[in-house]
Amino acid sequence: MWYRFIDIADWFGEVSERYKVMREFNKAAKYAFISGQALTLLQAKTTLGDSNYKHSFSKWLSGGFRIKALSGKSLPKNDLIEIGRIVLDNEPLVRKLIALGWDTLEVHDDKGFQGVKFPLKEHANIGGFLN
């Protein structure tokens, strides 16, 4: 019976960890923009994701991790792809995103609906993590 309470506590822990990841990303992006290091203000948010990229840990209706350009210089498609590649090169971050239920990495500009998306499970060397 006690393990069920641990499971419930685990679930709440995951929810708070997801918010922590986004909060820290947004904080770092804000400081980089304010200090002049970044020409574009980026913001992370959760979206529906792509059902084709789902894996064992995917959260229902919140599997997308979107990095969106909020203001400043607009980002051409090459820059969007480059940002995605930089995130995917960070293996601890990708493992954390997968473990917390995200399955799709999306990078969007602030104009219109143009963006790129990557399946997290295919771009990480996670050696047998997922069956």
Added chain:
Amino acid sequence: MVQEPEAALETTTNFNWWLILAIIQFITIAFLFYRNRKLKLALVNPDKFDELKVAKTSDINMTDLMDNINNSRDDYKILSRKCHPDRFQNEEDKIKADDLFQEVSLHKRNHAKLAELKIRAERELNIKF
């Protein structure tokens, strides 16, 4: 004198059947979510459970990530141009530049590593940035 009828002493219980139905539905949905989670965990390699826990709670340095996003491209462009082996006549310098160039290509999106390689290029090849 008209006698008023006596009030009936029977008590009536009003069962809110809709509330009971809602509670049953809620319990059913919660049970299905719980079962779905258990099935998903069964798909995970059991040897990786500890790695899963560590991955969930690991600290990620977002400042480094922002540095990589904002600065790595310019650093890579400068380093790849200045450390290209074809720029050097001396064979010894060419070998060092080749080694450095491969490292730069390998870490093209890592700002911290590119900064180290910049220092190494200044020291080994006397390149001024």
